[in-house]
Amino acid sequence: MNATGKRHAVVLGGSIAGLLAARVLSARFDRVTIVEKERVASDGEVRHAAPQGAHAHGMLARGLEIIEGLFPGFAAELEQRGATLIGANDVRIYIAGWRKPHTNPLRVLVATRPFIEWGLARRVCSLPNVEIIEDAEAIGLAGSATRATGVQLAGRTLDADLIVDARGRRSNLSDWMKALGAEMPAHETSPLASVYCSYLLQPKDGAQRPSTLQVAEIKDTIGAIIFAVEGNRILLSLGANAEMRMPQTHEEMLSFLRDRLPVPDAYLAIKDLVPVSPPAHARFTASIRRNFDALSRPAEGIVAIGDAVASFNPIFGQGMTVAALEANWLDQCLAKNDPSTDGFAKAYYTGIKPIVDAAWGFPDLEAKRGNAAAQPWGTQFLLWYTARMQATASRSALVSETIAKVQNMLASPATLFKPDVFARVLLG
DSSP states (O other): OOOTTOOEEEEEOOSHHHHHHHHHHHTTSSEEEEEOSSOOSOSSOOOTTOGGGGSOEEEOHHHHHHHHHHSTTHHHHHHHTTOEEEOTTSEEEEESSBOOOOOOOOOEEEEOHHHHHHHHHHHHHTOTTEEEEOSOOOOEEEEOSSBEEEEEETTEEEEOSEEEEOOGGGOOHHHHHHHHTOOOOOEEEEEEEEEEEEEEEEOOTTOOOOOEEEEEETTTTEEEEEEEETTTEEEEEEEEETTSOOOOSHHHHHHHHHHHSSSSHHHHHHTTOEEOSOOEEEEEEEEEEEOGGGOSSOOBTEEEOGGGTEEOOGGGOOHHHHHHHHHHHHHHHHHHSOTTSTTHHHHHHHHHHHHHHHHHHHHHHHHTTTOGGGOOHHHHHHHHHHHHHHHHTTTOHHHHHHHHHHHTTSSOGGGGGSHHHHHHHHHO
16 A cells, blocks of 8 residues: 555665665655765765775666666666666676577666666656755664664654665664664674676777676686676676785786686787776675564564665675665555554565575575585585586576576576476586
């Protein structure tokens, strides 16, 4: 049902998750306020609150479908301004062999993260009932152990009928719940320490940009992605296990791509390009999830979304699409339930658990690949199966397409074990 009579919703954080939540709430509440510690995206620069913003981002097919439903024409608008829509035949993937082409019509939106954020922020800022408070930090909650009723800022409190925490993996919502006397969620981590190096390049005058390319080496956990992004530029992102020394200069990057990857294509794609930004480096230590769904009675009046619930190793490219799926579920919850009644938070967290589970599985599995102590026989089989599956995808269009659908969150990971796929993987 529509949240009739619920006057005010507050979103903490102007991230992609926060912007999508604000759009959903704007259709259900009279007023929506976004409280952003810094500033929402406006100038194409990487926000300090999103340090991973310099690295390769793509809005996966399922996430893009949801965003198109919330903001009709979003993909076409960003494409017109320089983003790239890529399909099955627009990208070359090498993982244990060149991925076999398939005919699934899925589309992925490729651009820099600041550009995608800007596109969303521009749409959200145009909503007449959305207000954005920038350079303001929420410092706590008002309310009781059973219900949050507002957000405390410096010197004032914003009363709210529903609060959505979209402050990312640094969210301290658990501490706030403890301060109210509410039950706190257990935290779960999955260590997969990785390092990243990314920067922008452009072709020389008159030259064409290379096409989208992904090259990975499973054994050494190394992967390079080349995206054509806005401004006629190329975004190169290199990720590797945390023990690997990342290139510090363009010349070192060329040597790395030439010498450390199983095929020379990434090196050949960028060797004649001109760097236009300095290398940006980042380190990721572990995926984290907060198991709100396990709470017997979570505090009402506030729910978390995006990385505030679970954050995943960015090498899997799922974060933005998970946020979109969770925003879509929030919309469904608001359509069916009044957030002023008991049980709304529990219903919301119950619904996002399968979303988080689907995204959690592969990063958590890969975290165990180099850890024999964390490999019971079932895990050993899955590690063997997924590696063999990647090799099979170089020979089977069906396996290639199934992997693409699962990676784009259009199909459940269980699809990878359907009889026709399973047989092809086992037979090689």
